[in-house]
Each structure stands twice: as C-alpha cells, then as structure tokens.
Amino acid sequence: MAKPDLSILTLSEQLRTEADAYKFLEDLRWGDRPVCPHCGSVEKMYFLKPSNGETRETRTGTASERRVWKCADCRKQFSVLTGTIFHGTKIPVRTWIFVVFEMCASKNGVAAREIQRKYGLTGKSAWYMLHRVRFAMERDPMAGLLSGRVVIDETWIGGKPKNRRTVTATSAARVGRARPTRRRSSRSCPAKPARYGRAWCRT
Ligand SMILES: [Zn+2]
Numbered sequence: 001m002a003k004p005d006l007s008i009l010t011l012s013e014q015l016r017t018e019a020d021a022y023k024f025l026e027d028l029r030w031g032d033r034p035v036c037p038h039c040g041s042v043e044k045m046y047f048l049k050p051s052n053g054e055t056r057e058t059r060t061g062t063a064s065e066r067r068v069w070k071c072a073d074c075r076k077q078f079s080v081l082t083g084t085i086f087h088g089t090k091i092p093v094r095t096w097i098f099v100v101f102e103m104c105a106s107k108n109g110v111a112a113r114e115i116q117r118k119y120g121l122t123g124k125s126a127w128y129m130l131h132r133v134r135f136a137m138e139r140d141p142m143a144g145l146l147s148g149r150v151v152i153d154e155t156w157i158g159g160k161p162k163n164r165r166t167v168t169a170t171s172a173a174r175v176g177r178a179r180p181t182r183r184r185s186s187r188s189c190p191a192k193p194a195r196y197g198r199a200w201c202r203t
Contacts, residue, residue, distance in 0.1 A: 011101055018065035019054070021093040025080045026067070036071035037083040044072035085132045095119050099129050107153060 015021050026034065034045045048068045050056040055063035070077050081087050086096055098119070102110050116126040136142055158164065 006101070008098075008101065008105075011098065015094050015097060018092055018094055019067060021097055022065070022067040022080055024097060025086075025093065029080055029084075034069050034080075036069075036074060036076070037078050038076045039071060039074040041071055041073040046070045046072065048077070085136045091121070091125055091129065095121070096129065100133055103130070103133055 015024060029035075033042050035042050036045065046069065048070055055065055056068070058064045066079055068077055068079050081089070081093070086093060089096065099110075099115055102115070102118075110130065112123060112127040112130050115121060115129065116123050119126070121129075
C-alpha cells in the first residue's frame with residue numbers, strides 16, 4: 001500500500017479524521033469508481049451522506065465517521081472495509097493504516113508490544129492487528145506480488161568478521177572435527193572465561 005512518497009509525516013497530515021482514513025482506503029482500493037463488494041457491479045453507487053453531514057449513530061449509540069455506500073443493482077450497503085481484513089473492526093481505521101504502514105516500513109518488523117505502547121491499544125488488539133495483516137500478506141493479491149524476481153533485504157548471520165573461521169573438509173579433518181559436532185546446552189557449559197569466544201562451548 002505504501003506509495004513511494006509516503007512517510008509517517010505525510011500520512012498523519014493526510015489522515016486527520018476517521019473519514020479521511022476511509023477516503024484514503026477508497027482511493028487505494030477503488031480509485032475513482034466504487035465497486036460493489038456484494039455483486040461486483042461498478043454501475044451506479046450512492047454515497048449515503050450522514051444526516052448531520054459528518055457522523056452517523058452506531059448501534060451502541062456512539063458517533064461514527066464511517067463512509068457508507070449503496071449499490072443500485074443489489075440494493076445492499078457497503079463500505080470500503082467490506083470483505084477485507086478490516087471488516088467489522090472496532091479499532092479506528094486510522095490506527096489500522098498506521099500499523100500497516102509501520103509493518104511495511106520497518107526493516108526489522110514490529111512487535112505487538114510496540115504497537116500496544118505507541119497506539120494505546122490493549123495487547124490483545126495489537127496482537128490481533130499484526131496477525132490479520134500477516135494473514136493478508138500470505139494471500140493474493142499480496143502473495144502474488146512475490147513472484148518472478150524478488151529482491152529481499154540483507155541479513156547478517158554470525159558474529160564479527162575477525163572471528164570468522166573457514167572450516168574446509170581438509171582443515172576439519174586436520175583438527176579432528178570431521179564428524180558433526182554436538183553442541184552442549186548452555187546449562188552444561190562450564191564457566192566461560194571472557195577471553196575465549198563462543199568456541200569455548202563447542203566440543
Ligand atoms: Zn451490488
């Protein structure tokens with residue numbers, strides 16, 4: 001979803017209200033013409049304007065800025081969230097967009113605890129949100145993006161280069177390590193002198 005020029009700053013300027021968040025998703029999902037998620041029609045859609053111009057009352061009596069549309073073909077109502085991972089959510093759509101952005105922009109991923117602290121959510125909500133977004137990433141159309149040539153970010157395995165040792169078949173045989181080594185658990189590892197590296201724990 002991240003446009004190339006999208007940053008946390010431009011996003012927060014763009015999404016000042018909950019209605020802005022709906023419009024943002026409508027633009028991403030439909031572009032200029034809403035598509036009915038019930039019958040697939042693109043013919044004629046009505047935007048149902050709230051009676052006071054801004055909010056509508058929910059079943060629980062709270063005011064919602066949810067943008068609702070109605071299809072002229074099947075006569076059903078829908079919003080941009082219908083049929084998506086956000087369907088029926090009680091978490092503000094603005095929060096969802098920020099969380100998705102963070103997940104896409106963070107090189108090392110985001111922890112549920114981090115989302116909980118940053119957005120003032122419960123741990124359960126934060127965990128659920130990350131889970132739903134990952135669920136969507138596993139499926140089309142997101143999964144379909146990872147076909148053909150895929151470029152991934154770099155990763156580092158191991159410690160400092162100066163500690164790197166090259167073990168070839170010859171050198172392994174020379175030092176008697178041709179057989180696979182058994183790694184002891186840390187509990188059985190003797191007290192480790194500081195000047196020895198990780199090799200101390202290996203047999
Ligand atoms: Zn329809």
